[in-house]
Amino acid sequence: MAGVIVAFSKPENGRKIKNILLSHGFEVSAVCMTAAQVLTAAEDMGRGMVVCGFRFPDMIYEELRELLPGCLDMLVIAPPSQMSAKLPSNVVFLPMPLKVNELIGTVEMMARAQQRRRRRLRNRPKARSQADLELLCHAKELLMERNHMTEEEAHHYLQRCSMENGSNLVETAQMVISLGQM
16 A cells, blocks of 8 residues: 555644554555645655645645645545535545544545556556657558558558567567568
8 A cells, every 4th residue: 555644734633643544554654734744745655645634834735736746645634614515636525523434444445546546557558659650650551562451451460460479569560671671
């Protein structure tokens, strides 16, 4: 699990939340009293979340959310009257008075959502570089010229060869080009 930054303007609130999270197996990276401290602590985090109150001495949670990296989610614990009608993205709201099981359940839910997002991003195909695109285009042009194929047929041929050889499309295109130069 990624780290959690706990941020409340009152130090005793921060300590209580930190102790609850630690006792339930969460890693607390920092306990902060100002938004500036949160931003400093967040610089080194690749992922995780901020569990915080509504207001800090130097800004409110909405301003902090705008300054935080997108990889960090935010759980705001505040009175229901402080909840805005439309929450910013990656922000979850828990009303006070806070129940421990609601806090733990929400943090676990947010952690699972982050894991799903990370998995989805990891499994997404990577964009091809301009050099790779040019290589694919050149291989298709060779196939079209020598074998009298349409562009679609040439592309399907490269895909089929790629799957049969267990290589990626760019490697197959390089092979076609090298064989075409013989």
